Amino acid sequence: MSKQLTLVAAGLCAACAPALAPAGDFASSMSFEAGYTSDYFSNRRGGLGRGDRHLSNLDVAATLDMEELFDIRGLTLFVSGQSNAGGGLSERFVGDSFAVSNIDAPAAARLFEAGAAWSFGEDGKHAARVGLLDLNAEFDASDPRGLYINSVFGIGQDFSQSGENGPSIFPTTSLGMSVNLQIAPEWHWLSAAFDGVPGDPHQPKVTTVHLNHADGLLLVSELQRLSEGRVEKVAFGVWGYTQTTEPLVAEDAEPTGSTHNHGWYVSADSRLGALDEVRPWRTSLRVGHAEHSVNDCDWSVIGALNYDVARPPGREQSFGIGAAWIKTSSAFRDSTAGLDDYEAAVELTWRATVTDWLTLQPDVQYIVNPGSQRSLRNAVVVGLRFEVAAPTFSW
Numbered sequence: 001m002s003k004q005l006t007l008v009a010a011g012l013c014a015a016c017a018p019a020l021a022p023a024g025d026f027a028s029s030m031s032f033e034a035g036y037t038s039d040y041f042s043n044r045r046g047g048l049g050r051g052d053r054h055l056s057n058l059d060v061a062a063t064l065d066m067e068e069l070f071d072i073r074g075l076t077l078f079v080s081g082q083s084n085a086g087g088g089l090s091e092r093f094v095g096d097s098f099a100v101s102n103i104d105a106p107a108a109a110r111l112f113e114a115g116a117a118w119s120f121g122e123d124g125k126h127a128a129r130v131g132l133l134d135l136n137a138e139f140d141a142s143d144p145r146g147l148y149i150n151s152v153f154g155i156g157q158d159f160s161q162s163g164e165n166g167p168s169i170f171p172t173t174s175l176g177m178s179v180n181l182q183i184a185p186e187w188h189w190l191s192a193a194f195d196g197v198p199g200d201p202h203q204p205k206v207t208t209v210h211l212n213h214a215d216g217l218l219l220v221s222e223l224q225r226l227s228e229g230r231v232e233k234v235a236f237g238v239w240g241y242t243q244t245t246e247p248l249v250a251e252d253a254e255p256t257g258s259t260h261n262h263g264w265y266v267s268a269d270s271r272l273g274a275l276d277e278v279r280p281w282r283t284s285l286r287v288g289h290a291e292h293s294v295n296d297c298d299w300s301v302i303g304a305l306n307y308d309v310a311r312p313p314g315r316e317q318s319f320g321i322g323a324a325w326i327k328t329s330s331a332f333r334d335s336t337a338g339l340d341d342y343e344a345a346v347e348l349t350w351r352a353t354v355t356d357w358l359t360l361q362p363d364v365q366y367i368v369n370p371g372s373q374r375s376l377r378n379a380v381v382v383g384l385r386f387e388v389a390a391p392t393f394s395w
Contacts, residue, residue: 029069034060034390039101039149041363041383043093047370051093055086057103059112074119078131083109084171094379095370097161097296098324098345101383102151105171108205112173113137125182132209133176135168138190139222140237144269144284144306145322149363149385150347152324158288158300159239162261165201167194167218167239174198175209186227194218196241216243230279233269238262245294248331263290282306292329296372297343299327317352328372338375344368361385 035058042052061080066072084105090096115131129138136155145153151160155169168174178192196216200208222237240262247259265288273279284304292298304322325344333339345368351361367379 025069029065030062031065032060032062034058036388037103037385038387039103039383039385041089041101041381043089044380044382046377047094047096047367047379047381048376049093053086053089053093055089055101055103056084057105058083061113074124076117077115078117079114080112081110082112082171094367094381095373095376096345096367096379097326097343097371098150098152098157098367100150100365100367100381102149102154102170104151106204108171110171110205111207112170121182127180128178130177131175132173132207133168133178133192133194134170134173135176135192135194135218135220136170138178138180139192139220139239140235140265140267142233142267142269142284142286142304144282144320145286145302145304147306147318147320147351148304148322148347148349149361149383150322150324150345150365152300152326152345153302153304153322153347156265156286156288156300156302157297157324157326158263158290158295159265161295161297162239162263162290163218163241164197164215164245165199167220168198172199172204172207175211186225188224188226190220190222190224192220194220196243214243216241218242230272231268231270234267236264236266238264247293248295248329248335250334258291258293261291261294263288263295265289280308280310282308290329293331295329296332297326298329301325314356315353317350319350320348322347322349332372339372340369340374341372342369343372357389357391359387359389361387 037057039055043050059080059082064077066075066077085107087105087107089101089104090099094100113132113134115129115133117129119127140155140159160166160169165172168176174195176192176194181189183189196218200210218241220237220239222235225234240260244259245261265286267286269284271279272281286302288300290298302324304320306318306320309317323346325342327342328339346366349361349363351359353359363383363385365381370376370379
């Protein structure tokens with residue numbers, strides 16, 4: 001599969017090379033970047049049992065600037081792939097529904113994104129993307145919450161749990177199209193449509209595209225306000241699947257609620273302190289809701305408090321404490337024995353840039369009611385992440 005990723009990346013870019021282009025034009029319009037992330041985590045107590053796991057994720061990406069190459073204004077082609085190893089930390093040792101590590105995935109090499117991005121309008125203030133897309137790159141994204149390793153601090157659990165094979169996010173993406181319109185100064189309206197079932201649920205280690213009418217679509221829309229003031233970002237999003245979903249019901253019981261999987265979320269990221277001062281404190285708050293009759297959880301609340309140290313330049317550090325709470329849906333509790341009303345996670349982390357290419361991040365997590373299962377004790381997980389970033393380069 002790794003050879004396939006290389007061939008796809010090369011083929012996508014090479015197919016666009018002009019036959020008679022002057023030497024160097026094609027190469028100078030291309031750029032490459034790569035990064036390697038490695039986690040070592042150990043479940044010290046509670047959960048399913050004590051144990052440790054080493055996880056890794058290799059990302060490679062390439063872009064081709066079509067404006068520079070063909071003078072097609074605002075058009076860029078992109079492709080990225082990933083290779084994962086060591087998955088199964090939460091499934092084997094912790095038992096949580098979140099995923100303690102946001103790089104925890106079945107071991108495989110996959111094509112992650114491939115398509116075209118177009119900036120248009122005055123000064124390129126509008127944008128559109130089409131192809132194999134990561135939904136979370138644009139929707140339900142938060143910069144302060146990006147500090148944390150537990151995946152619950154990324155896209156909300158109410159959204160990430162949805163769908164037959166999840167929405168189009170790590171590690172499996174689907175075909176989609178998104179549009180980002182700047183409707184007023186500081187205001188953006190994002191809308192997108194994705195294949196309702198990313199990949200093949202029976203082949204999680206392979207990137208596949210199946211366009212089937214029965215899969216339907218995932219539709220998502222988000223209104224954002226981006227500012228340089230105290231409140232850096234406010235977002236309100238709605239999402240829904242066009243196809244019905246099998247409801248969660250107890251044996252011999254009648255389903256209640258809607259069989260159309262849908263939900264909403266609202267979030268705010270801000271900095272604390274006077275506008276004319278250095279403001280190292282950052283906060284994030286998110287609340288989300290999903291249809292109770294077809295999802296394991298129907299409410300989630302996420303909060304984070306970060307402290308950033310920007311000196312010396314190039315050696316930044318960030319300290320953070322985050323907490324997440326999800327409510328187990330009544331339909332899930334009624335259909336499954338031994339479940340509690342909620343699950344929660346608290347994460348304490350410190351991220352330090354050691355060199356231009358190396359970042360270290362010690363991390364401690366406390367998981368309350370792992371998997372909402374009453375039979376499991378609260379879990380304590382400790383670990384260390386290191387990231388190696390290769391410099392972005394172009395010819």
